[in-house]
Amino acid sequence: MTVQYSFTATCPKGLENVLADELRALGAAVEREQPAAVRFHADLSMAYRVCLWSRMANRVLLNLGQSKVEDAEALYRAVVDIPWEEHISPTGILWVQFSGTNREIRNSQFGAQKAKDAIVDRLRKATGARPDVDKRDPDLSVMLRLHRDVLEIAIDLCGDSLHRRGYRTHIGAAPLKENLAAALLVRAGWPAIAEEGGALLDPMCGSGTFLVEGALMAADIAPGLMRESFGFERWLNHQNDLWLPLREEALERRSAGLQKSLPEIRGYDADAKVLFAAESNIARAGLDKHVRVSCRPVAAFKVPSHRPVKPGLVITNPPYGERLGEQEALRETYAELGCQLKQEFGGWKAAIFTGNPELCHATGLRSHKQYKLFNGSLPSQLLLFDIHQQRADGDSSDSAKPRLSDEAQMVANRLQKNLRTTGKWASKNSVENYRLYDADLPEFSAAIDVYRSIEGQTYAHIQEYRAPASIPEQKARARLSELVRATRHVLDLPARNVSIKERRRHSHKESGSQYQKRGEGAQAFWVDEYGAQLEINLWDYLDTGLFLDHRPVRQYLKQIARGKKLLNLFCYTATATVQAGIGGCVESTSVDLSKTYQAWAQRNFRQNGLDSYRHQLIEADCLQWLEAAQQNRRGHYDVIFLDPPTFSNSAKMRGVLDIQRDHAQLIQQCMALLAPGGTLLFSNNLRSFKMDREVLEAFAVENLSAKLLDKDFQRNPKIHNVWEIKAP
Structure with missing residues (x-):
């Protein structure tokens, strides 16, 4: 008959019932819960399984007995009666830990010394030898607890605490213990969410503990599998024939778990240095193919867009204030988190673990459940939220916005409609930067372009068109203001993320650009276009560094220039060359007169x-x-891209360029530079442009203007002319 033993599994305070549920699920017979521990009965094989598979426990203790102890002599007698020769070799290494006091035993260090003496005396009498005593890597750790004159005697089967899985060699500030992170994930419902394929995201992931623990659960990986050893492996009663099959089973389950498709598990943090720790820990856990981290501030936290993501769980352990900064400085972080959750994560569940629940009020979220726990010795709370319920209750980011005027609401309605059409098209086609609005309402005459940085921030670029002379300038400015308010409202943008290029009426005495620069001090940022990263500046220049209407032209060049030599004339910021270059263009020359653009x-x-x-x-x-x-x-060249301005009279140029007048000569000069079978792609923005008959007769010319125009510019099909020209 299998021998049953009494065990105690310890855990962080407040997690007793989570640990008890886990023990039952593993197959152990739970006896009772007690502060920071759960007692259970099991055979030795089950005890090994708990050591290997428990995500919640700190230690698994084999209970050897308990006795009434009122003084030091009673303590000695209780300990010396245990047959220690059955547990440790007399030449082994022993370590004794003691907790608790009573009226006679007033010092835990004294209690540990008295117990150690009893064990050594017993072994010396039984074997004629005594073990060494050292807390570093002992062969047997003895745990004694004195409470209300009752002494409990146990040996630790784990060795190092079970929360030390073995993957976390790098930690950030205020680290969360692994077993506490696992318990919080269970409280938040992650196992069921993972089973259904829901995602796991952490917007302030630090060293990545939530991510790794969540991935271990989703992949059915035993948390103890990465440990170098357990305490029971040097225990004299250890049965290797019970242990090895359990370890082999765990290895097989890990292999099977990593072969299946895991849910999206991703973390973000604004601190690039702490992400190095996260990446190291993830790699050490063998999860670098399944868990990813990115540098991104909370204000840019959004649902990943690189692949379809099923709504799941957002969980995070933000700074508390006591440890990482002043509370007032953190309120904005919590507010940004709440704003992003309400705006971006409808239908998701969220969990915030904090040692300062007051800061959670700044999120504007209402939790439906709270758990009081401890992070070490710090009282903390886990707050759970259903984000779709926040929206249903009307407590959304929209409700907190100021009410728009009737005119601004009219524009907002059109922008919302465009988001449902053009925005949906952009998302489906992986277009991150696109035109959202182009004077759709004639009285609000402007273009609105949306840019999304590689860090996940959204920006709006508003360019006002010239108002008819019949419209008073004051009225035009008022309408522009309404347009800006509507844009910020619909896209939920802070003022710093909106660039406004305003056309002003100038007298002939006034000099300078018609466009007035806005957003002094704003920084340039990078966007992604089909794998190319391109620098955008919305504030300092007339144009942004990227002509959005030429997006399909750049893609076409990328295709036809693969393996070929490219010439890009009037190259501007050379975005077309970049696309061709990452597409496999073997050589390129890009020419422009501007030092700034170069x-x-x-x-x-x-x-x-x-x-x-x-x-x-x-x-x-x-x-x-x-x-x-x-x-x-x-x-010399296989492909030439010629995209000149409509008109130019730069002081640096020898002559004046008029594209309608001069295009035939430019085309003929370019054709002379083409290799046999080469292609010239000629583009310009003159709405009234007509191709010269001489060019049409001399070369094979095809108008690609309609073909190379994406949905976001189809409202205004004369935005540019694109011609493909080849030798006959």
């Missing part, structure tokens, strides 16, 4: 890893460069 293009090249030896940037007047190239570069 420097900008160089940053784009560096960001995308384009070799400056194979991809050359030339600061020059394109007209002069073309003339010189007729002598030494004839037949």
Whole structure:
């Protein structure tokens, strides 16, 4: 008959019932819960299983007995009566831990010394030898607890605490213990969510403990499998024939778990340094193919968009104030978290674990359940939220916004409609930067472009069109203000994320650009376009660094320039060259007269890893460069992209460029530089443009304007002309 033993599993205070449920699920017979512990009965094989599989326990103790102890002599007698020779070799290493006091035993250190003497005396008498005593890597750890004159004697089967799984060698500030993180995930319902394929996200992941523990659960990986050893392995009564099959079973389950498709598990943090710790821990746990982390502030926290993500659980352990900063400084962080949850995560569940529940009021969320727990010795709370319930109750980010005027609401309604059509199209086609509005309502005459940075922040670029002379300037400005309010309302943007290019009426004496710069001090940012990372500046220049209407043109160039040599004239910030370069263009030359754009293009090249030896940037007047190239570069290029301005009279240029007048000569010069079978892609923005008959007769010309126009610009199909020209 299998021998049954009495065990005690210890845990963080407040997790006793979670641990008891786990023990029952593992197959142990739970006897009772007690503060920070659960007593249970099981055979030795089950005890090994608990050591290997418990996500909640700190230690598993084998209870050897208990006695009434009122003084030191009674303590000695109780300990010396245990047959220690059955548990440790006399040449082994012993460590004794003692907790508790009474009227006679007033010091735990004295209690430990008295117990150690009893064990050593017993072994010396039984074997003629005595063990060494050392807390470093002992062969047997003895745990004694004195409470209300009752002494409990046990041996620790674990060795090091079970919360130390073995994967976390790097930790951030205020680390969360692994077993506490696992318990919080269970309280938040993660196991059931993972079973259904729901995602797990942590917007302030720190060293990644929630992510790793969540992945271990989802992949059915035993938390003890990464440990180097357990205390029971050097215990004299250890039965290896029981232990090895359990370990083999766990290895097989891990292999099977990692082969299945795991839910999306991803973490974010604004601190790039702490993410290094997270990446190291994830890799050490063998989960680097399944768990990812990114540097992103809470204000940019959104549902991942790289693949379909099923609503699941957002869980986080934000700073509390006591440890990582002043409370007032943290209120904005909590408020941003609440705003992003309400705006982006409808239908999700959320869990916030905090040692300062007052800060959670700043989220604007109403929890439906709270658990009082401890993070070490710090009283803390786990608050659970159903984000879709927040919306149903009307407590959403929309309800907190100021009411719009009737005119602004009219614009907002149109923007919402466009989001349902153009925005949906953009999302479906992985378009991160697109035109949302283009004077759809004639009285609100402006274009609104939406940009999304690689960090996840959304920006709006509003360019006002010239109002008819019949519209008073004051009225035009008022309408622009309403348009800006509606844009911020619909996209839920802070003022710093909105750039406004306002057209003003100038007298002939006034100088400078018609566009007035806004957002002084704002920083440039990077966006993604089909795998290329491109620098955007919405504030300092007339244009942003990326012509959105040329998106399909760049994609077409990327296709036809693969394995070929490209010339990009009037290259601007060379975004077309970047796309061609990452698409496999073997060599390129990009020419532009502007020092500013050349420097900008160089940053784009560096960001995308384009070799400056194979991809050359030339600061020059394109007209002069073309003339010189007729002598030494004839037949050199396979693809040429010619995208000149409609009109230019720069002081640096030798002449004045008029594209309608001069395009035939430009095209003929470019065709001379093409290799046999090469392609010239010619584009311009002159709405009244007509291709010269001489060009039509000399070359094979195809108008691709309609073909290379995406949905977000189809409202205004004359935005540009695109022609593909080849030698006949």
